[in-house]
Amino acid sequence: MTRVLFEVGRLIGRRDRAAPTGVDRVCLAYDRWLRGLKGVTVVPVHTTRRRMTALDPRWVGDRIAELAHRWTGDASAAPLPAETRLIRALTGPRPSRSLLDAPTEVETGRGRRTVERLLRTRPLPEPRRGDVYVDVGHAPLDGPYGLARLRTQGVRPLVMIHDLIPVSHPEFCRPGEGPRHRSRVRAALTHASGIVANSVATAEALAAFAARENVTPPRLVAAPLGLEALFAGPRWAPGAAPYFVCVGTLEARKNLAFLLTVWRRLAETMGDAAPRLALIGRHGWENEAVLDLLERSPPLQGLVHHAADLPDAALARLMTGARAVLAPSAVEGFDLPALEALSLGVPVIASDIAAHRELARGARLIDPLDGPGWTSAIASACAVVSPRAIFTPPTWPDHFAAVAPLAGLPEGR
Incomplete structure (x- = not known):
């Protein structure tokens, strides 16, 4: 034994x-x-x-x-109130303020x-x-x-x-x-x-x-x-209102300050047609620039929303309705959310780094500092496209x- x-x-x-x-x-x-x-x-x-x-x-x-x-949640149960509020903010009339979650704990x-x-x-x-x-x-x-x-x-x-x-x-x-x-x-x-x-x-x-x-x-x-079973099998079904999802801790290496700067440009160039963005993840280290943009940038209000904690069932539902999942990290060892999205059949726009080149087969890879490239790719993805080829996850x-x-x-x- x-x-x-x-x-x-x-x-x-x-x-x-x-x-x-x-x-x-x-x-x-x-x-x-x-x-x-x-x-x-x-x-x-x-x-x-x-x-x-x-x-x-x-x-x-x-x-x-x-x-x-x-952590798994119940895929067959009704969405939690926090998930319902987030979906409404992403797909309904644009609210005047962004939804911004603080980290939550089980008491x-x-x-x-x-x-x-x-x-x-x-x-x-x-x-x-x-x-x-x-x-x-x-x-x-x-x-x-x-x-x-x-x-x-x-x-x-x-x-x-x-x-x-x-x-x-x-x-x-x-x-x-x-x-x-x-x-x-x-x-x-x-x-x-x-x-x-x-x-x-x-x-x-x-x-x-x-x-x-x-x-x-x-x-x-x-x-x-x-991957967990909830992310097995393609079922991408983007809605009429375009929104995007980015999953990961709000920390400097995730390159979120860059992504929010891209979103400011989308707001300026696309006006009311600008897509919305959901950042899903807890607060991390060196995130002051991200929080400043979320809380104080007028063009991002009602356009970019943040949820601190979602179970897998809610995350999978959110991903399947998005035009794409975004993964702009400056560096990663693996990047699980990118593979989860690809397994669901959701398009992925990711930074051109070693881990993504190796694992995120089928993702659109762009240099993590290429602002015009990211802006153009996100704007193009606002139009519904045909589902990607089947991705075989590890x-x-x-x-x-x-x-x-x-x-x-x-x-x-």
Whole structure:
């Protein structure tokens, strides 16, 4: 019987979130996969720089099931009030003001959650030779209880690196995140038994980083991420009123200040015929320019709207009615929303960067600084066009078929 120490700290820490990030989705998918493997015992653990602790498996399972239900939503249920308001603002008479959401949380109480988690903490079973440690959420890997200690105990660590953006583009991240991520990645390269990259672009960035750091990397596999079932199968049905959708955290690397400048130009040149835009995502780091444009730019009022948290069911409905999904990021490791849109048959206009060239097959790619190019592409997309060719997205079974051999685990197909 193989024992897997599965890092769940990120998921348990997301218990207040009404909607997931891309990394959160990956953690959920790995939880489903590991729990479904025959001959595998899963021990949920939470790692900090100071210690690793085990958590009550049943309690963790219940909390993760709650998260998955909340984040997925109900495709057969009536739209939530927030979704209805947003659709009305995007397709009805233009309101005088934009809808601007603040981040929302599920009210559970941070102090109570901390005490509850402590009560559910169990002594960590002594790691033994042959155990597998799985971390796909960028947990602390370089502390005293990190990967180096696990390797001395005979544990095989399997780690996913989602991107090297804090190292390559620290200007887009919180101060200090660059050195922290560099240390995290070095620990993975030095002590992991296998590393999973979510794209060839990320794998190449990792290999280049290892060469610069003079580190010999372990076995490395590039395995694109799968999509949730709600995004499977084309069903694009754009409405008469043209609107566009852009999904992602409101942060500098998403290039949203540029996109809103493009929208100002569309408002100036197209007048009342200018399309509307929905930005879907939580507030992130270095977003002051975006918020200033949303709150204070007169041409954007009633034209550009923001929703902080939408479950998958609402997001899929919103995408299918759009003329296109926009992905103008300056840099990405994967970009899940772009692939979700393509899987739904929705046209995608994306920045011409490595991850999009590799994964977003069929998207219209434009330089992320080409203002006239983006303006022209969006204006052209306001006319309804024929559905795109069928896009075949990557799948979770294929992902795990590539990942399982790194840690000696069954695929679980």
